[in-house]
Amino acid sequence: MPTTPDTFDYVIVGAGAAGSILAARLTEDPGVTVCVLEAGPPDRNPWIHIPAGFIKTLVDPSVTWQFRTAPTERTGGRGIATIQGRTLGGSSSVNGMIYNRGQPNDLNAWAQRGNRGWGYEDCLPYYMRTERRIGFGRDDRRGKAGALPVTDMDWIHPLSEAFIEGCVAAGLPRNPDYNSGDQAGVGYFQRGIQNGWRVSAARAFLKPAMARKELEVRTNARACGIVFEGRRAVGIRYLTERGGTPIEVRARREVIISAGTVNTARLMQVSGIGPASTLARIGVPVFHELPVGENFRDHYASRLVMRAKPGVETLNELARGFGLVKQIARWASGKPSILATAPSHVHIFWKSFEGLDEPDLQGVFTPGSYAEGKVYVLDDYPGCTAGAWQHRPESIGWVRARSTDVFEDPEIQPNYLADENDRRVHLGGIRLIRRLLHTPQMMRFLERETLPGVNVERDDELLDFAYRNGSTTYHLIGTCRMGPAEDPTSVVNDRLQVHGLEALRVVDASIMPAMPSANTYGTTMMIAEKAADFIRGRPPLTAAA
Template structure:
C-alpha cells in the first residue's frame, strides 16, 4: 500500500519542464490555490546546465536526462537512436539547444481546422507573447519587456557563418529580419533563450521565482508511477523516490495535470489504465478508460547532416574550444563578452523549400561553424570544419510510445517510424540536395576544402537515402502521443481545453497534445500551450 504524505493540493502537476514550470508559476500566482509539482529528476544544480555550451556535458548525463532510445528499424539502418529528454528542474529546457522558434502561422491554423476551437494562430499569438521578453529588434508580434523568457540575438559571429548566409542569399534565399514574426522563409542567425551568457530555462524563468510562494510545493526525485482514480475522476498521484522505494501519494482536490513530456505522459496514462485496451491487457493493468490514441500519433523531426573540412587556418569552433584559445573564450564569458560558451549548438537557420513551386517552406536547415568527430557524441574534430543539417518541417510518418510493463523504471518502446511515408523521403532528399547547394556557394569556397560526410561519391537518390538511414538522427522534437481533437475523433486524447476525453479532473498540458508537428523546434510552442492551459484551468482568456 502507498504511504500517504498527509497532505493534498488543489493542483498536482507531474513534470517541471517547459509546461510544468509555466503552470506552476501561473496557478500559484493565486494565493488561494495550492500547487504541488512532482519532478522525477534532481534540482538543476549541475553548473553545466546554466552555461550554454554545457549541453555537451549534460545531454549524455543520465543524472539529469532520460536516456531513451528508439527501436531499431530498417529506415534507421537497424540503429537505436538516442532520444534524450531532460530529467531535472526545467526538464528539456535545461538541456536543449536553446533555440526559440515559433514556426509558421499555418501550423496552428491547421490545428483549428481539425476541430480544435480557438487554436488558430491569431488565438495563440497572445500566449506566445505573454511569457516572452524579446530583447532587441521587435514589433507587435513579439513579447513584452516584462516577459519571463528573454529571447536574444546571436552576439558571437563567425566569419564562416556570415559567408554561409551570404552564399544563401546568392542562390535566392533572402536574409530574414525576424523569422518569429509570422514570416518564416529565409536565412539568418537563430534567436536564443540565452541572456548575459546564461541559459534561461523554464525553471529559471518561471519555476524558481514561484518557489518562494508558500502555496507551491516542488518535490524533486519524485517519479510518478500511477494516476489515482475514483471511478473516472483523477484524485492524485502515486510516486516513487527510487527503485524499491515505498510508494507515496499526493492528492489533488481539483485537478491532476500531466506535463511529463511526450514519452512519459503517454506511458503514465497507460500504466494507470488509460489507453488502448489491448496494450493495457498485455501490461496486466486494469482498464480505467479506453482511449486508443494514447501513445499513438508520435512524431519527431529526423535530420541528416553534412560535414565539410575547412581550409587550414580557418577559425572554427574546433580550434576555439581547445587549449589557449578555450582559455581565452572562458575569460571572455566570465567577463560578460561574446564567447563560444554562450552560443547555441546551431548558429544559422534556413527555412526554405525542398522543391520549387511550394508556397511556404517545408524544410528547416541549420549551420554551425564546427564539426564533430564521426561516431563520437559531441566531440569536436581536431581539424577545422563546419556542419549543416536539414529536416522536414511537417513529417507525415507517425509512430508510437508504448509502456513495456507497469514498472516506470523500465524504458518504454519508442518508435517514431522515421521516413515511413513516401512524402517524407521525397522532402528529405530535397533537403539533402539543398544542403549541398548551400555549402557549395562561391562565398564559402574561400573557407572550405572538401566534403567529408557523406562525401562526393554519394550522389544518387538511392545513395543519399542510404546515407540518411545509416547516419540520420533525432532533433529531440517529440510530439503527439496525447493529441488534441474533438471527441468524435477516435484517435484524440484531449479536447480543445486539454481535458482528457471521458475523464474528470485530468488534463494533459505539454508537447504530447500537438495534433501535428510545428514548422519549428518545439520549445516555444510548448510554452505557449502551457500559458493557454493555465488560462483554461483558471477559466479566463488572454486579453
C-alpha cells in the same frame, strides 16, 4: 497506521517547460496550492546553466532520460538516442535554447481539425505573454514583458557570415525576424540566453514562483500512477527509488500531466489509460481506452560536414587547448564567446522543391563539426556542419510502456522516413544543404565535403546516407493528441481535458495534433500559458491585448 496523503488544489507531474509555467501561473491566484512532482533532481549541475554545457548534460543520466528509439531498416538498424531533460526545467535545461514559433498555418491547421481557439491569432497572445524579446521585433507580434528573455546571437563567426551571404546569393532572403509570422529565409537564431547564461523554464518561471508558500516542488519524485475515485482523478502516486513504497499526493481540483511526450504516455498507460492491446501487453486492466501513445512524431535530420582550409579556425579548434582558455576568459568577463552560444547558429527556412507556397524545411548551420559516429566529440580538423529536416513529417510512430515499472524505458518507435513523401522532402533538404555549403562564398574557406562526400550523389545513395547517419532533433510530439471526442485518434479535447475522465488534464508537447514547423519548445510554452487560463477560468487573451 497509514499516513494521510498531502492534499493540494493542483498536482502537476513534471517541472519542464509546461509544468514550470503552470506552477507559476496557478499560484498567482491567492490561496491556490500547487504541488509539482519532478522525476529528476534539482538543477544544481553547473553545466545546465552554461549554454555550451549541453555537450555534457545530454550524455549525463543524472539529469536526463537516456531514451533510445527502436531500431528500424530506415535508421540502418540503429537505435537513436532521443534524450529528454530530467531535472527542474526538464528539456529546457538541456536543449539547444532555440526560440522558434513556426508558421501561422501550423496552428490554423490545428483549429481546422476541430480544436476551437487554437488558430494562430488565438495563440499569438500566449506566445507573447511568455517572452521578453530583447532585439528587433514588431510590437504587435513579439512580447516584451515576459519572463523568458529571447536574445540574438552575439558571437558571430566568419563562416556563419559567409554561409548567410551564400544563401542570399542563391536566392534566399535574409530574414530579420523569423518569429514574426513570416518564416522564410536565412539569418541567426534567437535563443533563451542572457548575459552568458542559459535561462531555462525553471529559472524564468518556476524558481521565482517557489518563493510562494502555496507552491511545493518535490524532486526525485517519479510518478508511477494516477489515483482515481470513480472517473475522477484525485491524485498521483510516486516513487523516490526503484522498489520503494509509493507515496500519494492528492488534488482537490485537478491532476495535470506535464511529463513530456514519452513520460506522459507511459504514466497514462501504467494507470490503465491507453489502447487495450498496449495495456494487455503490460498486464494492466483497461480503466479507460484511448489512443494514448499513438500518433507519435519527431523531426529527423541529416547533417553534412565540410572540412575547412588550413588556418581557418572553427569551433573545433576554439574548444581545445589555449583557444578554449581564451573563450572561458571571454565568457567570465561577460564578452561574447563560444560558451554562450546555441549549438545551431544560423537558420534556414526554405523549400525542398520550387513552387511550394511556404517553406517545408528547417536547416541549421554551425561553424564546427562532430566526429562521425561519436556523440558530441568535435572533429580533429577544422570543419563546419549544416543539416536539414522536414517541417511536418507524416511518418507516425508510437510510445508504449514495456511494463508497469516506471524505471524501465518504454518502447519508442518513431518510424522515421516511413512515409514516401517524407523521404522525398528529406532528399530535397539534403540537396539544398549541399548546394548552400558549396557556394562561392563558402568555398573561399572550405576544402572539401567529408560527409557524405561528393561521390554520394544518387537518390538511393543519399537516402542510404540518411538512414545510416540521420538523427533526432529531440522534437517529440503527439502521444496525447488534441481533438474532438469523435476523432478516434484524439486523447484530449481543446481545453486539454482527457476525454471521458474528470479532473485530468494533459499540458505538454504530447497534445500537439501535428508537428509545428519549428523546434517545439516555444509552442510548448504557449500551450502551457493557454492552459493556465483554461484552468483558472479566465477569458482568452486577444491579439490586441
